[in-house]
Amino acid sequence: MALAENFAALDAASTDLALSVLMTPDLANFSGKVHGGALLKLLDEVAYACASRYAGRYCVTLSVDQVTFREPIHVGELVHFLARVNWTGNTSLEVGIKVVAENIRERSVRHANSCFFTLVAMGDDGRPTPVPALRPDTPDGGRRFAMAAKRRELRAETAERLDGMKHGA
Secondary structure, three states, rough: HHHHHHHHHOOOOOOEEEEEEEEOOOEEEOEEEEHHHHHHHHHHHHHHHHHHHHHHEEEEEEEEEEEEEEEOEOOEEEEEEEEEEEEEEOOOOEEEEEEEEEEEEHHHHHHOOOOEEEEEEOOOOOOOOOOOOOOOHHHHHHHHHHHHHHHHHHHHHHHHHHHHHHHOO
16 A cells, blocks of 8 residues: 555656666676666656656657766666756756666665756647746755756857857858
């Protein structure tokens, strides 16, 4: 009954999502470490689930920022993806994801990866559609929101510079 009560307590519009996945040999290279591409696929799925659950809409990935592979992840480890909606615009959301690898045998955990995904909510017509405004209600939430807004500004500046390079500026 406790499990059913836990599911009943889930807030469908929650900003947080957690997923744990056991790393199996099909995800790894010959040295027993998980492929970066396999991890990116899982990260994209977690970002989608977090954003879509918050928005109540299908969401598509617009960009991925600051993927930092801090530590290798090994076959047999339990990997925890901790996702949170950090910021919302009109139709877009930023989801931050922290990846924690757990060595079950050693009973140890370590921060293995972090990144930020920007996703866009899509309406039934296939066009971007508004998302609920995020209203941070804690100091940490406010800090995350402000940092996400700054990353958005930096992405826009970088895109402008790169566009200028394409046109010989």
